[in-house]
Amino acid sequence: MGIIDILLITIIVAASAAYIAMPIIKNDDSGEIPVAFDLESISLEEEKEESYNAIKEAEFDYETGKLSKEDYNIIKEKYAGKAVKAMQKLEENKKQSAKAEEPTVKGKSTKTAAACAHCGADLPTDAKFCQSCGKTAKPQAGANFCPKCGEKHRKGDKFCQSCGQRIN
Numbered sequence: 001m002g003i004i005d006i007l008l009i010t011i012i013v014a015a016s017a018a019y020i021a022m023p024i025i026k027n028d029d030s031g032e033i034p035v036a037f038d039l040e041s042i043s044l045e046e047e048k049e050e051s052y053n054a055i056k057e058a059e060f061d062y063e064t065g066k067l068s069k070e071d072y073n074i075i076k077e078k079y080a081g082k083a084v085k086a087m088q089k090l091e092e093n094k095k096q097s098a099k100a101e102e103p104t105v106k107g108k109s110t111k112t113a114a115a116c117a118h119c120g121a122d123l124p125t126d127a128k129f130c131q132s133c134g135k136t137a138k139p140q141a142g143a144n145f146c147p148k149c150g151e152k153h154r155k156g157d158k159f160c161q162s163c164g165q166r167i168n
Contacts (some may be wrong), residue, residue: 043095044086051083 055076059148062072116123129136145152148165157167 014149038093041090045092048083049092050084051079051086054079055083 043111058067058072058075058079061067062069067075116130116133116135121130123130146163146165146167149160149163151160151162153160153162153167159166
């Protein structure tokens with residue numbers, strides 16, 4: 001090995017070490033932990049996966065003749081129930097975290113300005129399709145909403161009673 005080879009190896013090793021050490025050395029004054037872990041969601045995801053695996057294993061055992069149909073149905077119902085409960089709780093947690101992150105004006109959401117005429121779900125002001133039912137987004141007939149705060153107002157109002165925004 002020549003001097004150039006040793007020099008190249010030294011540079012590569014030094015650059016790699018610096019790259020790996022940067023997050024440790026870097027001074028971050030924000031005081032925040034860069035990655036937030038939701039332990040409850042992780043636990044619920046694990047419970048859901050374990051339930052799926054138990055159902056798959058019971059199905060395999062039933063197909064190979066190791067389980068009777070009655071035993072298979074009992075196991076399947078038990079673990080399907082656990083999986084459904086975990087998924088419902090995960091969905092509830094997602095809705096709560098999304099609601100907490102939603103910007104507000106005087107306690108009102110600024111994201112929605114209408115409701116879907118098909119299913120009644122809240123629609124963002126720029127929505128072309130409803131995210132709940134997938135149909136073309138049409139505001140409910142006769143329902144008037146402020147473009148700024150999303151508050152419902154009477155037909156003919158020129159200004160929003162909640163935020164004062166001019167309504168066209």
